[in-house]
Amino acid sequence: MVLPVSRTNMEAHLYMDLHPCTCGEFRFARKNAVIALEDGDLASRYTGECARCGQPREFVFRLPTEISMPLGGDAVSYGGDEPSQLIDPGQWLGVADAYASQVPGDFARLDGEERRRARAVLNRATAAVDEVLKFIPGDADEVPAATFTSERGRQAYAKEPGRFRRSRLAVVRDAYAGMAGQLA
Structure with a gap:
């Protein structure tokens, strides 16, 4: 399976917020680690336990080849010029x-x-x-x-x-x- 790219941490967190646990809870304390994939690319792995039922949660997103720098100030950007692979x-x-x-x-x-x-x-x-x-x-x-x-x-x-x-x-x-x- 090809992992979709998360263009920014903000996009990854939003994706996780849109995908609740099987018990319906959205919240979980997220720990993040950068991991190496078998193909040599890097990915970001988020793990934690559901705040309601304690079930383990895990999300893994391929990192983009070019990292977007935060815009600064009040500006918000979820990613570059290309459409999201995570959120339709x-x-x-x-x-x-x-x-x-x-x-x-x-x-x-x-x-x-x-x-x-x-x-x-x-x-x-x-x-x-x-x-x-x-x-x-x-x-x-x-x-x-x-x-x-x-x-x-x-x-x-x-x-x-x-x-x-x-x-x-x-x-x-x-x-x-x-x-x-x-x-x-």
Whole structure:
């Protein structure tokens, strides 16, 4: 079996957050180690026990040939220019929705720390929409149906395929980025 590449630690952690234990629990204390694969490549192995049932958990991701450096500041990036091998476009849009739903509509009543948290969440939502856009080929107007590889992703696409058009995704992305800018 060929291990998928995790482009960044942030992407690996998000993937693990999207895949609960068989008991339904998402949380587990993660220990990380870099390991050598039989083919000579390197991988990142995350291990730990489920916080609820104690069942061992393990995730192994191939490391990319070129390591992405963190952007610094408030900027968020889950990976380079290529689409994710771990998380499909429907899952990415679900992540963006979940992050954006954490932000109150009225920024005026937020104190300094609440504004900082809201900006960070909106930056993550923006980066998640950027990830969806990476699945659209340069000459296409929408995410190809074949790129939805998870059950959750296929359900999101089947429910509302119009959400995966380039023009609509760009509007959503710009709205999240604009709101984050208002909180700076």
